[in-house]
Amino acid sequence: MENFLYQASIYLAAAVIAVPLSARLGLGSVLGYLAAGIIIGPVLGLVGAETENLQHVAEFGVVMMLFLIGLELEPRALWDMRDKLLGLGGMQVGVSTLALMVAAMLAGHPWSVSLAVGLTLSLSSTAIVLQTLSEKGLIQTNGGRATFSVLLTQDIAVIPILAFLPLLAMQTGAHIESDGSIDRGTGHGADAAHHSLSLVEGLPGWAVTLVTIGAVAFVILAGIYLTRPLFRFIHATRLREMYTALALMIVVGISFLMTLVGLSPALGAFLAGVVLASSEFRHELESDLEPFKGLLLGLFFITVGAGINFGFFFQEPLDLIGLALLVIVAKGAILYVIGRAFKLNRRDHWLFTLGLAQAGEFGFVLLAFSVQQNVIPTDLSQKLLLIIALTMLITPLLFILYDILSRNMKDSAPEQVADEIDEKGPVIIAGIGRFGQIVNRLVRATGFKTIVLDHDIDTIQLMRRFGVKGFLGDPTRPELLKAAGVDKAQVLVAAMDQRDEVTKLVAYARRIRPDLHIIARAADRNHVYELYQAGASDIVRETFDSSLRAGRYVLENIGLSEYEAAAAEKTFYHHDRDTVRELAELWIPGTPTAENKAYIERAQELEKDLETALLELAEEHAKKSA
Template sequence: MTGYLLQAFIYLIAAVIAVPVARRLGLGSVLGYLIAGVIIGPVIGLVGDETIAIQHFAEFGVVMMLFLVGLELEPKMLWGMRHKLIGLGGLQVGLTTAAVTFIAMKLGQRWEVALTIGLLFSLSSTAIVLQTFSEKGLARTDGGKSAFSVLLLQDIAVIPMLAFIPLLAIPELVAAGEALAQSAEHHDELSLVAGLAPWAYVAIIASSIVAVIAAGHYLTRPLMRFVAAAGVRELFTATALMLVIGVAALMSLVGLSPALGTFLAGVVLANSEFRHELESNIGPFKGLLLGLFFITVGAGINFSVLADQFITIVSLTAGLMLLKGGVLFLLAQIFRIKKANGWLFTLSLAQAGEFGFVLLSFGSQNHVLAAPLVETLSLVVALSMFLTPTLFILYDKVILPRYQQTSNDQEADVIDDHGAVIIAGIGRFGQIVNRLLVNNNIPTVVVDHQAEQVELMRQINTKAYFGDATQPELLHTAGIEHAKAFVIAIDNRDEAVELTAYLRHTYPKLTILARAFDRGHSYLLRQAGANVIESETFHSALELGAATMREVGEHPFYVEQQKATYMDVERRSSDMMYQGWSEVDGDRRYDNNYRKLFMELEDNIRKAMQADRQHHLSKSDRAWTPPPKDYADKLDN
């Protein structure tokens, strides 16, 4: 017992120290875990032979991760990915396998061995890539979505690979394996398909997949409701783990990938009302086990073998990553994954993956790969995974800034029309403003400094021009001398204030309307000379609060009355708050006096809300009622 506790403490303290340091240095948590594994394994020697056993346990983190990924994908969304899933993912696996097989045969390997190496090297690391995408917010980019499609196809492809590799068994290795089995006690893993005829094997696999889908659709929801009714939170956690472990065990018993099975279960449960509860319960286990998996990869690097075959292993690793990168870059061009997204797609998938270890072990057990070759290839897989975080750093520090700079250096468009209103910024805020004006026949000129955003607007038939609205020359060509109003909806706070000040000084008669990020930003814009300032969150938050009041039973008239009261108090207090803010400079603007004014505002709002109303409405009456019959006549008088 003491030994297990000490090992757990070593792994945890290595992660606790290495990961925060790596994050602060901008290296990412994955590289931190890998470095921690190298330090406690090959460097210091605090962990040893148990690393392989722990790695098999830690691989369950990958299983949990794919279950959570499945929860985010509705079946309709998965069907929408079919072209990239089959085309992009299928071509990547096929082309990489063919290229690696050809090179391995040229290096003297038998075709069976070469093909097995090609299959396992065609796979990439789902764990590292998705974890890094999540940390860096890259999952929703075009490059991230394309990479995910390939990773998903790779995980699916593991199934036919596991079925196909035993057919490549080499007679010499089979004979040696049988001799070894006769001289040693041999324990087989539990299996439901061992020794079955091919038709029976296919039938059991199909039945297992149908069982997972049917149980997820028809049995899981009643089970979750039953457990939730007990009101014991830890029981729900146990149920979530039971589902994941049960599906993974079933898939293993029939010889399929546990990760693929749990992904399928996640997709089935994507529309469940318990989805978010499942995510919150599984998430911590997934993160901990994935971290442990990365540590074991680092700790499993055999430095003695690496030292003996240093040139060979490094050359194979570099060659593999260059070859996969070349295939991926070619596919990026074919499927029009452009610019920085193409590089993200290429660099993120250029490594071998954790399923490579599985196929290496499986190939050895089925007499396809000899033990010395497995040891060498395991180091190639581990080293390529170890180098992957550095490729993400290369993307962040070198490639992405280069494309951003190229976008900034692009020449501004020639603006060939004028409008009554000029809008700077066509993001989520500026789009709504522009749409409202254009649909009411008010001509606009829209300018944005992000070329990709301008191109996106043009694709949906929204006229926009690329350029920097803070440049006087561009404003002149946009016809600012004849414009009635200028809307500032750019995302940069400081530039919005500077632009407001410039416009007010240069065009004093121009009406300036600006989007504010918060109260402090609105004060800066007001000080700079904006005529109308709207907070991007004020009205939406007020409407959501009003909707909440209606949903909990408040009468709609009463809700509208309270909403109007809130806006009235806020408007009357605005000048006083601004005056208090503007009387002092710099950091002292939010001193005790301002805080006192803010507290007075809160008190005024509370008093106004709680004041007696002229009309007391029944909270049980949820419907709008018409005005009295003589209401219009009284207005005329």
């Protein structure tokens, strides 16, 4: 017990110190976890042999992650991904395996060993890549979805690879016993495989297939028909922890079942997640499992770092680093070509290329299995383990390189020719997203004509289906504004999504039309100050009015009358409007608010004025009621 508490303290302390520091430096949490493992393992020697056992437990974090990803994908969405799964994923695994196999053969290894090496190194790190994509909010981009498709294909590919590797053992001189077992010189023969539970061991091929299909069918049917009654039963107990227990039971049980039939637990968990994606309990499952997933994934990365054999590494560091870089460059080149073939745009193309260039955690599993099956020699396995770990350590740096490239590039999109504007109106609305649509509907419904401008052709076409004529073009371009009649318009509404474009449009319109009334959409309070300085007449914060209305509802339901709540809302509105105008004069662009002493002091004074005004309003209502 004491040893367990000591080890737990070491792992938790390393994570708490290294991960926030890494995140603050912009390196991401994954690199922080890996660094923590290296420090407490090879550097300080605070942890030892238990890391291998912990890694088997921590790998369950990958299983949970795939289950949660499956919850986000309905079966129809997965079917829509079939081209990417077969095309992107299939090409990546096949071509990478072939290229790495050739490289291993050139290094002097037999073709069977080289093929096993190629299969092992062709897989990328599901844990690191998906965790990083989620942190950076990239998983819903085209590049993120393409990357996820390849990772999912790789996870599926692990199953046939595990089935195929024992066949390669026959090429390495292993002796086949008369009963069909393979004797690898260990003295155990076929009995070595009888220590693990299995539903398919010893069955003929057709029976294995039937049992496997039956297990998959059971997972699907149980997800459809058994989860609802189970959740209702748990709900009747009114014990919150039972929800968590049920969520864990679902993932653990499915993973165990998949293991019994020789399938990947991660694949089974993903399948269960897809089945439950349309369930009303999806969000409950997500909230219950998310903390476990995060902790187990973090523990997995720490054990990877702690398990690196630096003694072996320092014997030939340049050779190992060079081989790790060779794997990344080779896979990156293949991914780059595949991305071009599937016409990914520049930003998504580089995310796809750099995000999948490493080897992955399933490589550890395949290496252990290959050594057990006498496919890959032990000394080569030790070197490959270090190469895989090094590529995983380099991966966060590849994402940093992607961030640098992404900031300095613009996606190549087909040039859209701006429409010829043949109408004029008193109101010009620049940007017809959710914000601009409501403004446009209200103004048009009142009987006034609007000129709608937007640079997104899909949005313009959608509006035209509803009978609203809009014009395609960039609202910040002077010639387009002139064609829209900005010289004679009464009101300009800057309602674009991009805050910099809104500010640019306001500044230009104010410069050419000092008398024009400009209403601008602001993203936040700092943007309000920018727009005031740019010359906006009225500024509407995206969430201010809706938040104010929500606050009024709160007041109505804690004792105030509708009249009193409306009066308090009105007082707050006018005070905030005056406050923003006054603070805009004290706001200094580029200076953090916390360092602007005059701004902070005046904001505190104005907040006290608001409290006084609301108290006086409450006293006035009390006197009238008396």
